[in-house]
Amino acid sequence: MAYQCTVSAFTYRFNDLKELLAKASPLRSGDTLAGLTAESYEERVAAQMCLADLPLATFLNEALIPYELDDVTRLIIDTHDKIAFAPISHFTVGDLRDWLLSDEADTVTLQQLAPGLTPEMVAAVSKLMRNQDLILVARKCEVVTRFRNTVGLQGHLSVRLQPNHPVDDLKGIAASMIDGLLYGSGDATIGINPATDSPAATARLLHMINEIRERFEIPTQSCVLSHVTTTLQLIEQQVPVDLVFQSIAGTEKANASFGVTLPLLQEAYEAGLSLRRGTLGENLMYFETGQGSALSSGANHNVDQQTCEVRAYAVARHYKPFLVNSVVGFIGPEYLFDGKQIIRAGLEDHFCGKLLGLPMGMDICYTNHAQADQDDMDTLLTLLGVAGISFIMGVPGADDIMLNYQSTSFHDALYLRRVLGLRPAPEFEAWLLRQGIMDNQGNRLSTTAQQQFYAALLPV
Amino acid sequence: MDAIAYSMNELKKSGLESDDWESLKAYTNARIALGKTGVSIPIGESLRFKMAHAHAKDAVYSHLNVADLQTNLAGTGLPVHYVRSQADNRDTYLQRPDLGRLLDESSAEKLTQLNSQPADVGLIIADGLSASAVNTYAPIVVPLLVQAMGEAGFSLAPIVLVEQGRVAITDAIGGILRPKLAIMLIGERPGLSSFDSMGAYLTYAPEPGLTDERRNCLSNIREQGLPPVMAVNKLMWLIQSAFRLQLTGVALKDNDDTSSDSLAIG
Numbered sequence: 001m002a003y004q005c006t007v008s009a010f011t012y013r014f015n016d017l018k019e020l021l022a023k024a025s026p027l028r029s030g031d032t033l034a035g036l037t038a039e040s041y042e043e044r045v046a047a048q049m050c051l052a053d054l055p056l057a058t059f060l061n062e063a064l065i066p067y068e069l070d071d072v073t074r075l076i077i078d079t080h081d082k083i084a085f086a087p088i089s090h091f092t093v094g095d096l097r098d099w100l101l102s103d104e105a106d107t108v109t110l111q112q113l114a115p116g117l118t119p120e121m122v123a124a125v126s127k128l129m130r131n132q133d134l135i136l137v138a139r140k141c142e143v144v145t146r147f148r149n150t151v152g153l154q155g156h157l158s159v160r161l162q163p164n165h166p167v168d169d170l171k172g173i174a175a176s177m178i179d180g181l182l183y184g185s186g187d188a189t190i191g192i193n194p195a196t197d198s199p200a201a202t203a204r205l206l207h208m209i210n211e212i213r214e215r216f217e218i219p220t221q222s223c224v225l226s227h228v229t230t231t232l233q234l235i236e237q238q239v240p241v242d243l244v245f246q247s248i249a250g251t252e253k254a255n256a257s258f259g260v261t262l263p264l265l266q267e268a269y270e271a272g273l274s275l276r277r278g279t280l281g282e283n284l285m286y287f288e289t290g291q292g293s294a295l296s297s298g299a300n301h302n303v304d305q306q307t308c309e310v311r312a313y314a315v316a317r318h319y320k321p322f323l324v325n326s327v328v329g330f331i332g333p334e335y336l337f338d339g340k341q342i343i344r345a346g347l348e349d350h351f352c353g354k355l356l357g358l359p360m361g362m363d364i365c366y367t368n369h370a371q372a373d374q375d376d377m378d379t380l381l382t383l384l385g386v387a388g389i390s391f392i393m394g395v396p397g398a399d400d401i402m403l404n405y406q407s408t409s410f411h412d413a414l415y416l417r418r419v420l421g422l423r424p425a426p427e428f429e430a431w432l433l434r435q436g437i438m439d440n441q442g443n444r445l446s447t448t449a450q451q452q453f454y455a456a457l458l459p460v
Numbered sequence: 461m462d463a464i465a466y467s468m469n470e471l472k473k474s475g476l477e478s479d480d481w482e483s484l485k486a487y488t489n490a491r492i493a494l495g496k497t498g499v500s501i502p503i504g505e506s507l508r509f510k511m512a513h514a515h516a517k518d519a520v521y522s523h524l525n526v527a528d529l530q531t532n533l534a535g536t537g538l539p540v541h542y543v544r545s546q547a548d549n550r551d552t553y554l555q556r557p558d559l560g561r562l563l564d565e566s567s568a569e570k571l572t573q574l575n576s577q578p579a580d581v582g583l584i585i586a587d588g589l590s591a592s593a594v595n596t597y598a599p600i601v602v603p604l605l606v607q608a609m610g611e612a613g614f615s616l617a618p619i620v621l622v623e624q625g626r627v628a629i630t631d632a633i634g635g636i637l638r639p640k641l642a643i644m645l646i647g648e649r650p651g652l653s654s655f656d657s658m659g660a661y662l663t664y665a666p667e668p669g670l671t672d673e674r675r676n677c678l679s680n681i682r683e684q685g686l687p688p689v690m691a692v693n694k695l696m697w698l699i700q701s702a703f704r705l706q707l708t709g710v711a712l713k714d715n716d717d718t719s720s721d722s723l724a725i726g
Contacts, residue, residue, distance in 0.1 A: 029555040165488060172488035178481060179492035333554040368516035368650045369554055369589050374509070397491020397501070397509060404651035406513070409491075414499035444477075444496070454481045 001062065005050035012046040018064045020054070021120070022304035023047035024127045026344055030292045030305045030335035052094030052128055059120040060085075065301045070252045071262050076118050076314045084116030093124045100125065100137045100355075107142050114357035119250070119310035122352045126306070131344065134351040135387040141354035143390065145322045146281025147242065149219045149427035151188055151390055152359045157422035158391035159413045160323070160361065161186035164402035168195045170208055176396050177212065178454050183410035184417075184438050185394035187428035188323055188361060189243055189286065191223040195402055202226045203239045210240040216435070216453065219427040221278075221322070223286055228260060228268045235271045243286040243322055244272040250289075250311030253299030262315070269319045280427075283322035283359070289313070290327040291345050292335030305335060306345070310352045317358055323391065324358045326350070328380075329366035330405055339376030342366060346380045350387055361391035365407040374398065374406065381408055385416040392416070417442050476502055489653065509652070516650035519590040521550055524623055529585070532599040536606040538583075539618040541574070543567035543633070547624040560626035563633065571636045574618065581609055581699065582617035582639030582666075586625030590647030593658040597681055597688060598645055601658070604692045605643075612696065627661050627675070634666025641702055642666040643695070648679060657682045660691065662698055664708040674709040676702070 003014045014020040022036035024047035031037045038044035060080065065073050088096060099105055105113075126134060144152040151158045163176030173192060180186055190209050194202055202224045209222040221242035224231075228246040235241050246265065247258050255261065265285075272284045294300040294308040303311075309326070316324045326349035329342040336342045346362055353360035364380050366372035381392065398409040416422060423429055423442070432438040435453060436445050479493040494505045501509075526542055533540045546562045547553035553560050563571070583605070585598050602619070609616060617639045622629055627644060634642045644661045651657075658681040663674060676698055681691045702708045 033556060033558070163490070165490070169487070172490070175484035175487040176490045176492055178484060179479070179490075182479070182481070334557050337555055368513065368652070368655075369520050373513060396488075397494055397505065399491050399509065399512075399652050401488075401490050401651075401653060404649070404653075406652065409501070411494070411496060411499060411501045414496075418499050442499075451480060454484075 003050050003054070005046040007042060007046050012043055012050070014047060014050065017058065017062050018301075018303045018307070020047055020051055021064070021124060021127065021307050022302070024051045024124075025304045025306055026127070028291075028305065028335070028341045028345065029333060029337040030295055033334055034295050034300060034302070034305070036302060036304050048128055051124055052092060052097070054093050054124070056091045056093060056096060056121050057089055059118050059124070064120060064303050064307065065251060070301075072250055072252055072255070072311050072315060075262060075318060076120075076311070079318065080118055081115035084113055086116070088113065088116065093121070093128060096121070096125045097128045097133070101133060105137070105140065107140050110141050110355065111357070114355065117356060119314045119352070119356065120307060122355050123307040123310040126348045126352055129351070131347050131383070134347040135383060138351040138354045138387040141388070143354060143357055143359045145283040145359040147221045147278040147283055147322050148280060149187055149221075149425040150280060151323065151425055153426070154388060155422060156425060157385065157389070157413065157417055157420075158188035158361070158425050158428075159185040159394040159410070160188040160325075160391055161190045162193070162393050162395045162400065162407070163190070164193050164395075164400055166195055166402045168201050168205065170204065173205065174208065174212070177209070179396055180394050180410050181218070182437055182454060183394070183414065183444070184424060184432055184442070185410045185413055186218070186220055187425040188391035189221050189223045191225055191243070191245070191286070193225045193403060197226050197230055199230050199233050202230055203234055203237070206234065206239050206241060217431070219431050225286075225288075228264060232268055232271055235275060240277070241272065241275060242277055243284055244268050245286045245288070247288045247293075248312050248315050249293045249297070249299070250308040250315070251294050251299050251301060254294040254297050254308070255315070257297035257299060265315070265319060283320055285316075285319045285321040286323045287316045287321050288325055288327050288363075289316070289349075290331050291349065292331040295335070296331065306348055309349060310356070313353050313356045313358055317356055321359060323361055324353055325361040325363055325391070326353070327363040327365065329370060329372060330363065332367050333370040336370065338371035339373070339379070342370070342372055342376060343380045343383070347383060347387065350384055350389055354388075359390050362389060363393045363407055365393070365405055367405045377406070377408060378412075381412055381416060382419070385420045385422065414442065512652040515655040516652060519592045519647070519650040519655040522591040522595070524587045524591045524621065525595045526621060526623070529595070529598060529621055533602055533619055533621075536603055536619070538606065538616055540621060541570065541618055542621045542623070543570065545622060545624040545626070545629055550624070553624045557626055560624055561628040561632065563629065568632070568636065571620070571633065574637070576618060576637060578638040578640070579617040580614040580640050580703075582620070582634065582637050582642045584620045584622060584630055584633055584642055584644040586622040586629065586644060586646045588625065588627075588646035588659070589649040590655060590657070593647040593656040593682065594645065596656050597658045600688045601645060601681065601691060604688060605695060608692055608696050609699065612700070614699070627672070628670070630661065630663050631666050631668045631670050634663065635668050640665065641699065641708070643699070654680070654682060654685065657685055660695055662702055662708045664702050664706065676708045676712055
């Protein structure tokens with residue numbers, strides 16, 4: 001079905017829903033690369049005006065990617081909660097935007113609405129929202145998840161400690177872990193990107209973190225971000241797997257390029273549950289996503305990259321994840337060219353994920369060929385802190401020496417906690433106090449207890 | 461502190477606190493034990509980081525020293541031809557990888573008119589994401605490699621020097637010059653710890669439409685990484701293997717585990 005909007009004397013015509021969504025998207029290089037962007041500034045706003053008048057129910061009747069062709073579409077349609085949708089079923093996309101910003105849309109109402117929203121509805125409304133709108137609504141959403149501690153409570157900011165090393169050297173990784181823990185990072189997870197996907201190497205890393213965690217009774221969870229098939233194999237071998245990681249995308253074909261299917265994710269989720277390692281809760285999946293992944297695998301079906309990204313969140317929420325993060329600037333300038341595009345995408349991803357009920361964090365990051373720098377990351381970090389982000393990355397000095405990109409540092413996390421008065425996950429904060437690592441103002445202490453801690457961990 | 465105290469007493473220079481675990485730096489090149497002022501990174505490290513990023517950015521926007529390279533490579537005795545991709549400036553190159561994989565019209569015409577006889581190996585040199593890397597290491601690696609290939613009895617096509625080129629422009633060039641094997645030397649995406657790292661990609665029977673799993677890669681060619689002489693030795697092993705198996709790509713395993721066969725550059 002075609003959609004149209006008349007501006008002055010000219011009528012813009014959009015052949016189908018996916019063209020309308022693509023042309024209504026704020027400019028980004030990936031959509032230009034895909035040949036999907038509006039041809040003028042006027043056409044973009046015309047598309048947004050047209051989208052604002054579109055009934056939300058349209059998304060339930062017109063699939064962007066055919067139901068028969070794509071299992072992510074089937075998942076979205078088959079699990080849509082019509083009862084949760086009923087109160088807004090008469091809304092247009094523009095009505096939804098205004099209502100989300102209203103005082104009626106409070107935390108509890110938004111939580112009840114989440115299962116009634118499809119990713120396409122959420123992507124559509126985000127395209128009509130300014131950055132401050134994305135922040136204001138996201139801040140009202142609260143998504144709390146539990147494994148060995150509690151992530152996502154309002155007023156709290158957790159950190160994934162990311163102690164990567166180019167050749168997975170155990171001492172090198174332990175050194176970065178100690179540094180991070182002593183700077184108050186590591187409550188979201190201690191998560192290593194392995195340099196190779198070898199099961200034996202992954203198992204060694206998992207045993208190492210597990211030993212340190214048990215010895216010091218650290219209330220957190222470990223993760224080695226290997227492919228889900230590797231993790232499944234390790235679970236069978238009784239290796240101590242806490243969180244089950246996988247990169248996912250928003251179309252069946254893009255997921256295939258990551259080597260995953262929905263049944264495989266279900267199998268991994270159930271295998272993780274079978275270990276019963278969570279003490280406070282059973283959220284245990286850790287998903288990573290990022291705008292542009294569908295196009296980069298030739299699997300975007302001419303759907304704009306932001307809408308594809310939000311479809312990935314529908315995949316994620318099916319498995320009740322503990323953590324989800326968008327690796328927003330990692331993909332490179334052909335998808336998000338500069339700081340402005342990365343910042344916009346970061347705010348969109350956080351908002352869309354939270355509104356759909358996901359424990360959203362973000363790898364606030366860039367590569368050296370993108371037009372961005374640490375100042376842009378500071379801006380996005382601060383905005384996401386205000387928006388109530390659940391967790392960020394903690395990389396030593398923000399420089400990942402294995403993946404060769406820049407993210408956020410342990411210091412950055414302390415900055416955000418300080419300027420916004422945010423606290424670590426409650427169980428982890430209690431541990432930091434007990435260990436004498438920090439006081440209850442988030443100030444680092446220099447105590448004998450702390451010295452004993454790292455001295456005990458010093459590689460011999 | 462009140463205004464009078466402020467004006468009369470010199471302020472303490474800083475509340476800089478170092479970390480007691482600096483000894484851990486021996487185990488990793490990660491930026492650990494940085495110390496802090498308040499909760500922030502001290503100025504020394506802040507500037508070191510900025511300088512590393514500046515080097516990386518300068519490398520991304522650096523230009524091939526075409527004239528110098530042509531002079532230098534002429535020493536191999538092979539003709540050197542300069543061509544361009546369809547990305548006509550760096551910002552287009554960064555945003556449109558598809559254009560960096562195609563020859564511009566006049567370049568394609570120029571190579572076609574050479575009417576050169578198909579050779580065993582064609583060497584292609586491209587700026588990629590760090591022309592600095594190529595400016596530094598191509599003049600060292602190419603003469604060694606040409607000599608080694610000559611001694612091994614391989615015939616060589618003219619050298620092609622590409623500006624604004626991606627790895628897959630190999631296929632466009634290969635489709636015209638028809639070498640049995642193409643070797644591309646290209647600047648890799650700069651990291652904070654290395655902005656001058658060159659990669660080498662091998663493609664057997666290059667022609668338009670190939671995908672990256674049909675190539676082999678040797679990365680991190682630089683003094684502090686894989687030094688030029690070692691790189692040439694490894695390349696010769698890969699070249700001999702490619703001709704023996706008549707293919708490159710995932711089926712050609714690099715059994716020497718000190719190298720990487722990642723295909724990170726798109």
